Amino acid sequence: MPFLFFEHPNALERKLERYDALRQILSDDLSRQTLDTHLRFRRFGRFEDLLFTPRQEVPFLLAALPPDVDYIDAGAFDGDTTQEFIEMTHGRFGRICLVEPDPNNAARAARRLKELGVAGDNVSIRQEAVSSERGLMGFNALGSVGSSLDKAADNKVPTALLSDFDTGGSLYFKLDIEGAERGAIHACKDFIARRKPFLGISVYHLPDDLLEIAPMIHELNADYRLYLRCHGAGGEDLMLYALPGVR
Template sequence: MLEAIREPSCWDSLAKTKKPIVLYGMGNGADSILDVLEQRGIRAQAVFASDGFVRGHSFRGFPVRSYDEVCREFGEFVILLSFAVHHSGMLDRIRELSSIHELYAPDVPVAGDGLFTREYLAQHEAEFDRAYQLLADEQSRKVFLEVLRFKVSGNPAHLFCCQTDKDEAWQLLNPSTQEDFVDLGAYDGDTIRELLAHTGGCYRRILALEPDEKNFRKLTRNTQGFVNIDLLQVAAWDRPATLLLSKRGGRNSRLAQQGEPVRADALDNLANHPVSLLKLDVEGSEARALDGARQTIRRDRPKLYLCAYHRNEDLFALPLQLESISPGYRIFLRHHPYVPAWETNFYCLP
């Protein structure tokens, strides 16, 4: 695997550059990136934001400037993209900035510790190789390698060259009008809406879990009037437990060391009916949730939609875990338009 990933580390490139380093964006992503820069003795010199977000803000001691102001002060500089981008207009803007400046989107994990570096890749090379061998088609193998190249280098061009539309993934899943769908990490019902858009609004049964109180209210509101649907304000886990939820808002709430107590349980304890389609998007708890669904997976062999971008190990650990639970799945990997490598998902067919 290392032979196929020849790109230099993003952090090594930043340590060597003579150009000013400028962060584009504020918030949790910028916080994480600044923390890593400080740990590595790399100095950032400015922060800028899109024009509508400047208005006298400051961030971590930096006055937040406009792009034009940064250009006037520094001329040539390195941009660190510090927020997630998925709208087409903003993705086009990132491509434009990449054509003008040296631009990186440093990969910092959504959950877990450590950075995805060449050293990390070397440490887990055997596992990455085994996961690569499980992939079902050429596009999956291309996505796997390009996402690894992105994670090491921070160069978003590796994501742009392998992305496909979400509709293509739904074509792989090929949902029927009689799906028994379980949505682990249902957020506000967005995946339920996607499913119904591909089945003409038809399904047999839906079970949706969402632990965040605010998201759960949205989910309840957005599915009002649905029949044969059960909504549980529960975190997907591998056993019954009370866990702590860090409420960061939106889809970013996740289990943590501090937060509000929430009920958690294994799908095997909650699904008393067959499951034909199972989604897991649980903000870094996918391995625990997958383990908690092992009886259901062995019994029903459902199609799986499994998010693979929250933890450094997800790209190898999750397919290997699925293969150990129920061998023989055809495992497809797709990356949908997003920078960083969020919306990189496994689609698994029995």
């Protein structure tokens, strides 16, 4: 959901030194420019300050993904980002797993895949939520992009760890799980350091998502290259891409 990254300007000012340190671990000038413009937007609220690029314009990622990569779309919504992945890779992938706990969204994703003609044993949909622990957790099933984990909700969904989706092959996780990204990554730091999956992480749901997640990945000492892109004209879809080093 947009604009949840905003915080009181004084709170943001106190974090600017940490953002300066974060800037140093980003891998290209466009990432640093994206960070600078997003911070100006957060400080002054001027949409014209934003630098955003289409989601498909990630040449660094497309050049690095192996043709047999297994794609795990955590927070798949209605399958829109899975469709983009299929189109960007021209249908070259090993397996695809859409992870979407909202039953209405999962049904819409299934219809989308059917319309695309994507089916078979290498494509699946799992009605689970990626989280920091396995079990059952409250979930607000809104049938929209706002569906999210909520411990106080009466409706319960099964939760899983990132490592539960390990296929044994090359992995690419897209994480857009409404603010649960930080906990999910922290719970599987050892798995990430060992398996070195490609990662595309939403870092706009909470004010400190980027500040916490980027250093967490950098400190794994797994030779990750970090790229930041904003794919939304309103500052939403701020994505941190983490590409592992040479395998």
